[in-house]
Amino acid sequence: NWLKRRKNSSETWVTHDRFCASSTGPTHDELLTFELTWVQCNMNAFVRITSLSISSVILVGVITASLLKYFWKDIKYMQLVRRAKRHNGYIQIGDQNGIQNDILNDDVIQDNEIYDAFISYHSEKRIWVRDVMTPELTNGDVQFSLIHDDNIIPGQESYFGGLMSHMDRSRHIIFLVTRGWMKEGWNEFEMDSAIDMLTQTKRHTLIVILMEHIPQKDMSHKLKLMVRHNVCLKWSEEEGNQRKFWRDLKLELGKKRYE
Template sequence: MRQQLQFLGLDKNPFTCSCDLMWFRNWFVSRPTLFSHKRSPGLIYKCNNLHGTNLADFMMTDQACLLSQSVNMAIILVTSAMIVTLTTVSLVLRFRWHIRLALYEVFRGRGDVRRVRLLADHFEYDVFVSYSKEDLPWVQERLIPELEGRLGLRLCVHERDFIPGNNIVDNIVECVQSSKKILMVFSKDFVHSQWCQFELTFCLTHVMDYDDTLLIVCVDDVTSRDMTPAMMAVLKTTTYIQWGDHSDAVDSFWGRLRLALHEVTDMAVVVDRDVAVDIAEAAV
């Protein structure tokens, strides 16, 4: 059908010179009289996308076109895969503690398993307290008098109970494993302490391994932009207790904390009762 054409005027079309147009370019060069009318012998066909280039002068080899298409497809596929992978990795890293805590809540065991462990294992401390050094005055003046003085619990406090000369990491690991519960004192200073962040990460892993929960108290207002991903995950999945300076808030704080420590205090009552029974039986 092409051979029957006498004249084909396409000079006013915006030609995009690329591999897709090579068939037409080759046809144009092979039959120049077909595209040039005797009344307008000077018709010029130009590449609209290549300034100053005539269609007849445009040239690309078949190998170049084949390579270009395959390479472009490969680049698109590889780039898309990399974007998806990097996005997925970034989201997993950013929300890794949210994911771990969510999975933990789904697959966690029953509370009686934790209770059996509390009864069976030997613990040196009732509560391990994680806090920044700037919050030590609050721990010494508020927390210790209430939990040790009134409730009779044994707290593990860094400055008092860590063994001098031992590696700090070893002290943290041993004390956490020797404590029935873990209490974390969140604050603005806690956010910026590298040791506190290490303790938080280790303690999260510890409570997940032993089907336990963290006790969280906030002694000041910590904004979300200052928190680490682990802290945000904990606060979003755990009911924390907020400290307040006025009397009603203080009473509510200690009441809620005593309620949160009921497992430890109940164990202490059971142990004391058992000791009393043993003493009575020995006396008889």
């Protein structure tokens, strides 16, 4: 029947491409110029490079700041040594004896009678002051003049008057604090005198050197205030720390002498 005939019949369809329509206007005209920069084409790479550059700058800045902080006192000390050499190289103009005058407390005092530091210490530290401290501060690359109560000449002046005179003629007052010094009666008088000079003249500097470990609870109230509000250095038996100690002490002594 019809289904059988449909199945056995074959039909072939031939198709060809047909051109439907085309534009009758101009062709090959540029409608839009679209250009991308290198950053737009490589945004991810640009972000990575920028981040790396900023991180590198920050890292270099942090390292530089850390190095400056670590070596800052060494740099200041080298500057102090140069200033001291220039200062010592100058020929001061004075009278025929080479003496200059300096006005202190409205009184004229000869410059060669002004000392860089008065040192207060207990007798147990006399050898250390003589054999260690004095050579280091008077014969080193930066030289200072020192005076202490051993320089008071008996018979020529009272101990009280000589002590006050020596402290007044010194730019700095140094207390070598030990347990023996704390027990000595004169230290209270010396501390009171130093505090009076600091408040009245404003031209002295007080330096407290802790020669041994002394807890705060063992200090007098007056000594605690002096440690808290003035320059305080700690002596150490370690050689590396001793170098830093002398450097810091000389920097303090040089402030009024060479700056």
